[in-house]
Amino acid sequence: MAAYDASVRSRRWHTLLIMGCVAAAMLLASISAEVSPVKFLENIHRFPSYIIRLFYLENGQPVWTDIGEWFWGLDRWLRLLWETLLMAYVGTLLGAVAASCLAFLGAANVAPARWIRLVVRRFCELCRTVPELVFALLFVIAFGLGPMAGVLAVAIHTLGALGKLFAEVVENIDMKPVEGVSSTGAAWHVAMRFGALPQVLSNFASYALLRFEINVRGAAVMGFVGAGGIGQDLIEAIRKFYYSDVSAILVMILLTVAIIDSLTSLLRHRLIGLEGKN
Amino acid sequence: MDAVRDRYPEHFRRLGPQRLPMIAVATAMFALLLFGMERLGFFDGKLLSGMGRLVEIAGLMLPPDPGSWAHARAYGMALIETVAIALLGTLSAAILALPVGLLAARNVTAQRIVRFLARRSLDTIRSVDILIWALIWINVVGLGPFAGALAIMTSDIGSFGKLFSEAIEAADRKPVEGITSTGGGHFMGIRFGILPEVFPVLVSQVLYYFESNTRSATIIGIVGAGGIGLHLAEAIRTLELQQTSFIILMILVTVAAIDLVSSQLRFAMIGRRGGVSG
Numbered sequence: 001m002a003a004y005d006a007s008v009r010s011r012r013w014h015t016l017l018i019m020g021c022v023a024a025a026m027l028l029a030s031i032s033a034e035v036s037p038v039k040f041l042e043n044i045h046r047f048p049s050y051i052i053r054l055f056y057l058e059n060g061q062p063v064w065t066d067i068g069e070w071f072w073g074l075d076r077w078l079r080l081l082w083e084t085l086l087m088a089y090v091g092t093l094l095g096a097v098a099a100s101c102l103a104f105l106g107a108a109n110v111a112p113a114r115w116i117r118l119v120v121r122r123f124c125e126l127c128r129t130v131p132e133l134v135f136a137l138l139f140v141i142a143f144g145l146g147p148m149a150g151v152l153a154v155a156i157h158t159l160g161a162l163g164k165l166f167a168e169v170v171e172n173i174d175m176k177p178v179e180g181v182s183s184t185g186a187a188w189h190v191a192m193r194f195g196a197l198p199q200v201l202s203n204f205a206s207y208a209l210l211r212f213e214i215n216v217r218g219a220a221v222m223g224f225v226g227a228g229g230i231g232q233d234l235i236e237a238i239r240k241f242y243y244s245d246v247s248a249i250l251v252m253i254l255l256t257v258a259i260i261d262s263l264t265s266l267l268r269h270r271l272i273g274l275e276g277k278n
Numbered sequence: 279m280d281a282v283r284d285r286y287p288e289h290f291r292r293l294g295p296q297r298l299p300m301i302a303v304a305t306a307m308f309a310l311l312l313f314g315m316e317r318l319g320f321f322d323g324k325l326l327s328g329m330g331r332l333v334e335i336a337g338l339m340l341p342p343d344p345g346s347w348a349h350a351r352a353y354g355m356a357l358i359e360t361v362a363i364a365l366l367g368t369l370s371a372a373i374l375a376l377p378v379g380l381l382a383a384r385n386v387t388a389q390r391i392v393r394f395l396a397r398r399s400l401d402t403i404r405s406v407d408i409l410i411w412a413l414i415w416i417n418v419v420g421l422g423p424f425a426g427a428l429a430i431m432t433s434d435i436g437s438f439g440k441l442f443s444e445a446i447e448a449a450d451r452k453p454v455e456g457i458t459s460t461g462g463g464h465f466m467g468i469r470f471g472i473l474p475e476v477f478p479v480l481v482s483q484v485l486y487y488f489e490s491n492t493r494s495a496t497i498i499g500i501v502g503a504g505g506i507g508l509h510l511a512e513a514i515r516t517l518e519l520q521q522t523s524f525i526i527l528m529i530l531v532t533v534a535a536i537d538l539v540s541s542q543l544r545f546a547m548i549g550r551r552g553g554v555s556g
Binding site for chain 1 (some may be wrong): 297307310311314315317318319320324325328329331332337359360361362363365367369370378393400402405406407409410413414415418420422423424426427494496497500501504509514515517522526528529530532534
């Protein structure tokens with residue numbers, strides 16, 4: 001019993017010590033992040049009132065009393081939303097195609113040379129660690145304001161993220177088909193095309209669809225830095241306090257994201273089913 | 279060869295009928311890609327000149343150079359602020375998300391309506407991008423890192439709530455049954471039956487998010503919510519490209535360091551708990 005008590009006590013001390021460290025870290029962080037409970041408590045009522053204010057029109061009526069007035073810019077917003085979706089689509093596809101080429105060069109089991117693998121890995125790491133918006137800012141300088149900068153930013157980030165995932169997929173393949181094709185004297189790219197690619201294609205497509213979901217959200221905020229899409233109108237509405245416009249655009253984005261999510265998850269389940277059948 | 283071809287004609291046909299749907303899908307995707315690129319201005323001739331300028335910009339970014347000591351100090355402080363924002367946002371989100379996660383878990387909350395509401399609100403929170411949360415919080419507590427920490431907290435409550443509820447649902451039922459059989463109530467069952475089991479999983483998820491939040495914290499400064507993002511956006515917009523690359527390098531090093539620490543901690547956590555009581 002005494003041994004049990006001692007063990008419980010040491011466990012308790014351990015837990016307390018860790019909690020103390022976490023609390024100290026939070027305290028230091030709060031000082032650095034200029035947290036002020038007073039300011040927070042004085043202003044917190046503005047958070048719900050801001051959210052509620054979003055659902056009132058300029059004339060003081062709730063938005064649902066006049067849907068036409070709420071969505072006054074529907075045509076423009078739908079066009080921008082379509083542009084956002086296209087940005088996500090083109091960015092995802094370009095990034096995924098580039099990533100699926102790089103994956104074979106970066107996978108430990110099939111990479112033609114060690115140094116190529118290391119270079120590819122580092123490159124992918126760089127592409128996914130630098131945030132999309134930073135790429136977008138740089139591309140806006142090079143390509144000018146507009147959706148092209150956003151597409152390229154999405155594509156680069158997708159390349160980095162998918163390059164890693166795809167390489168992991170390739171590392172998990174069955175090597176026998178590759179060896180079989182190689183044994184007939186086929187070149188490396190032929191061995192990859194007929195030995196490895198058929199094994200990984202459905203997984204690649206599934207990851208790319210998942211990435212598409214993420215990229216739709218990402219493309220929606222590209223406009224914050226002038227890189228096209230609906231974000232431009234959203235940030236303008238927020239900055240200029242056009243409350244009902246903010247809620248209208250947000251509702252449209254949320255609906256689009258929800259629809260895209262359910263469509264892609266449907267497709268992904270079909271893909272996984274396809275893989276099971278083979 | 280011809281004899282083999284005569285005997286197995288189906289293996290020599292270039293396009294079997296079973297490949298037709300695949301080809302149709304690929305063609306449609308390619309057509310949509312071309313259409314999208316056309317709509318987004320890829321063929322306006324901006325692409326090539328932009329690429330040229332991009333190479334020029336990349337050249338001007340080397341070597342990374344903060345410009346002066348004062349700048350380097352300011353960047354260092356901003357980076358500490360960024361990490362503080364991420365730490366504060368992640369930890370407070372984890373604390374707030376635990377009760378919500380319990381409400382959304384099937385084996386804890388029996389009322390279907392409560393569970394449904396908890397899940398829907400988590401989904402809504404998650405669909406709104408972190409930058410939009412940052413803009414909303416700026417309206418409430420003003421410009422600065424505090425708004426950034428609150429934005430990370432809000433958007434992470436959505437992710438943590440979902441992840442936590444999934445972890446809790448995956449927990450073993452038997453400890454809870456054991457506690458119920460000794461006369462413990464519902465609350466006791468959660469506290470002593472479920473929480474000890476899922477706690478290491480939750481902590482490892484929090485640590486994982488801390489790393490990705492550091493990355494997010496670097497961009498919320500672009501909209502004015504504190505951290506290094508403000509300096510970064512400023513350096514890019516004023517074409518101080520050597521400073522830009524210096525800041526990006528600092529971010530990369532910091533993210534890599536945090537990644538290392540958090541993965542070490544994660545292993546230690548899961549290893550220790552898993553070895554002793556699991």
